[in-house]
Amino acid sequence: xxxxxxxxxxxxxxxxxxxxxxxxxxxxxxxxxxxxxxxxxxxxxxxxxxxxxxxxxxxxxxxxxxxxxxxxxxxxxxxxxxxxxxxxxxxxxxxxxxxxxxxxxxxxxxxxxxxxxxxxxxxxxxxxxxxxxxxxxxxxxxxxxxxxxxxxxxxxxxxxxxxxxxxxxxxxxxxxxxxxxxxxxxxxxxxxxxxxxxxxxxxxxxxxxxxxxxxxxxxxxxxxxxxxxxxxxxxxxxxxxxxxxxxxxxxxxxxxxxxxxxxxxxxxxxxxxxxxxxxxxxxxxxxxxxxxxxxxxxxxxxxxxxxxxxxxxxxxxxxxxxxxxxxxxxxxxxxxxxxxxxxxxxxxxxxxxxxxx
Amino acid sequence: xxxxxxxxxxxxxxxxxxxxxxxxxxxxxxxxxxxxxxxxxxxxxxxxxxxxxxxxxxxxxxxxxxxxxxxxxxxxxxxxxxxxxxxxxxxxxxxxxxxxxxxxxxxxxxxxxxxxxxxxxxxxxxxxxxxxxxxxxxxxxxxxxxxxxxxxxxxxxxxxxxxxxxxxxxxxxxxxxxxxxxxxxxxxxxxxxxxxxxxxxxxxxxxxxxxxxxxxxxxxxxxxxxxxxxxxxxxxxxxxxxxxxxxxxxxxxxxxxxxxxxxxxxxxxxxxxxxxxxxxxxxxxxxxxxxxxxxxxxxxxxxxxxxxxxxxxxxxxxxxxxxxxxxxxxxxxxxxxxxxxxxxxxxxxxxxxxxxx
Numbered sequence: 119x120x121x122x123x124x125x126x127x128x129x130x131x132x133x134x135x136x137x138x139x140x141x142x143x144x145x146x147x148x149x150x151x152x153x154x155x156x157x158x159x160x161x162x163x164x165x166x167x168x169x170x171x172x173x174x175x176x177x178x179x180x181x182x183x184x185x186x187x188x189x190x191x192x193x194x195x196x197x198x199x200x201x202x203x204x205x206x207x208x209x210x211x212x213x214x215x216x217x218x219x220x221x222x223x224x225x226x227x228x229x230x231x232x233x234x235x236x237x238x239x240x241x242x243x244x245x246x247x248x249x250x251x252x253x254x255x256x257x258x259x260x261x262x263x264x265x266x267x268x269x270x271x272x273x274x275x276x277x278x279x280x281x282x283x284x285x286x287x288x289x290x291x292x293x294x295x296x297x298x299x300x301x302x303x304x305x306x307x308x309x310x311x312x313x314x315x316x317x318x319x320x321x322x323x324x325x326x327x328x329x330x331x332x333x334x335x336x337x338x339x340x341x342x343x344x345x346x347x348x349x350x351x352x353x354x355x356x357x358x359x360x361x362x363x364x365x366x367x368x369x370x371x372x373x374x375x376x377x378x379x380x381x382x383x384x385x386x387x388x389x390x391x392x393x394x395x396x397x398x399x400x401x402x403x404x405x406x407x408x409x410x411x412x413x414x415x416x417x418x419x420x421x422x423x424x425x426x427x428x429x430x431x432x433x434x435x436x437x438x439x440x441x442x443x444x445x446x447x448x449x450x451x452x453x454x455x456x457x458x459x460x461x462x463x464x465x466x467x468x469x470x471x472x473x474x475x
Numbered sequence: 476x477x478x479x480x481x482x483x484x485x486x487x488x489x490x491x492x493x494x495x496x497x498x499x500x501x502x503x504x505x506x507x508x509x510x511x512x513x514x515x516x517x518x519x520x521x522x523x524x525x526x527x528x529x530x531x532x533x534x535x536x537x538x539x540x541x542x543x544x545x546x547x548x549x550x551x552x553x554x555x556x557x558x559x560x561x562x563x564x565x566x567x568x569x570x571x572x573x574x575x576x577x578x579x580x581x582x583x584x585x586x587x588x589x590x591x592x593x594x595x596x597x598x599x600x601x602x603x604x605x606x607x608x609x610x611x612x613x614x615x616x617x618x619x620x621x622x623x624x625x626x627x628x629x630x631x632x633x634x635x636x637x638x639x640x641x642x643x644x645x646x647x648x649x650x651x652x653x654x655x656x657x658x659x660x661x662x663x664x665x666x667x668x669x670x671x672x673x674x675x676x677x678x679x680x681x682x683x684x685x686x687x688x689x690x691x692x693x694x695x696x697x698x699x700x701x702x703x704x705x706x707x708x709x710x711x712x713x714x715x716x717x718x719x720x721x722x723x724x725x726x727x728x729x730x731x732x733x734x735x736x737x738x739x740x741x742x743x744x745x746x747x748x749x750x751x752x753x754x755x756x757x758x759x760x761x762x763x764x765x766x767x768x769x770x771x772x773x774x775x776x777x778x779x780x781x782x783x784x785x786x787x788x789x790x791x792x793x794x795x796x797x798x799x800x801x802x803x804x805x806x807x808x809x810x811x812x813x814x815x816x817x818x819x820x821x822x823x824x825x826x827x828x829x830x831x832x
Binding site: 252286312360367 | 746
């Protein structure tokens, strides 16, 4: 995963040293590929270089691949400029793919452009939040257009793999419809839920549990950035928002008329949707079981728990630590394959842990 | 936390041995208090008894406190019956408080009724999902009415504490408005988001990241149960759904008209809402920082990581393990107090871990 991939030998120029651009630089550096950086902000450029994401680009550099990682509003212009001023393959990491393509359609050299979009990010932004591991195991959409050079497509897929990602090939239009559904709509509705909390009385918010925290987490993201992303994908987003308004109206009617069947119908659609999301490792979801353990909330206790769990030779697929207000003892949930849960419970209990069956 | 609380000596009768009723039985048993169980389902009753949550109630039992933990539709009738057939204090654990109270208002002995609602649950249900630790550190709403006997209120608050919860006193009406906002609305909108995934093409869903998983998790809950809960709180829920429809219309107009300022305005409301949710330990949110570490996805590695983190004497507030498709190496995010992050990073690096700054 961390080695150079066939066609990708570098150097790679990265335009835009924010969270994603800097993370790509770190990942390429990890694979031994030379990285050339630029950014409109001298601060960002200095920080990214300082983190080891690459060195500032110079006029004499001849990159093999240019990665455009600028804010959505500027993608089209910067991709066009990169095609014009070099003979390198050009890709980008924008969250929306139709718009940037339209900006360069028919331009000389457009065959060298292949869109990309790593499905990784953070509520944080900027080079300081970057990580070489940001893309490990993540889907990385690669979106060739009708006239993309197959060698350019191969190079961009190599970039995704060298960075640890899993290339997923889609047309630009399919990509935009997909992220409207799996990313932009969830973000917008999370913002609507979170917006209702802003002016709530403190004693009402004291009843907040894990559910509302999970639903609203993404809504903490930068409004200016998400405003750009949503605006760039307005057609697909509008179609979904309109669908949501219809279902919301049905929900309001059902609640107002005490029509329990209709309400349950909307809720059942939700259950079906949660089951449709693919599981870890992309394969069919393996049956999992949660193992709950009480852990005192001070240093070393989690360490002891994981050491003991590790000694039982059970692979822990996920961990959740409750962080509701006022908890003196943490409840740790370990998600393991169903067939291994009893063994883990017995093993932890034999080591003195308080488990909850 | 696990010891008997002043006024609460037992026995406690629990009517309804589902997830919450059985968990209360286990928590009381942990504190040495005698528990008497009943359930309309002989299977549930046998399972709960077998788990150690209490013994089946008999006609000669004289409980000090009756806890009604039946589905929302049956709360009023069962509370009324409990008041009529015993002289015990009666509480319930229903998700909505005005309806059950209305069902017993003016009835003889209503002064012995004090509503309750532990803010804990699960996407799972039934006694097998129960845990004595379900309520540890969780808010537990206690909702006296105008004629509640103060000694009954004290007894119900003692129940909350013995079960590990943190009593939060609210009027029934305030409670219902609070949970409409912090629980019912998030659930309903999560279902609307998830509902849009049900028929999506698989290659679109392949782009699902952590965001959509978090937003939709609660929507996996039982539609019949949530249908009952929402119906029982229809007035408060309708008021919020109507607010959401107004903001959704504003969002649709903003996206349709490419009015970036209006769109960012709605997103900014969301950011403010996420900041309003109280932090761990109920106090103001302490500044936290994430430390990222690469961990091979096989047994023992997490153990080794936590042992090493524990050796650095830094308290880990939360852990997140990425579970996106196809990841060969896990990225583990450790959330720690900001001032301790550098120490933890240095400590882990000195032990050979690959961290990401």
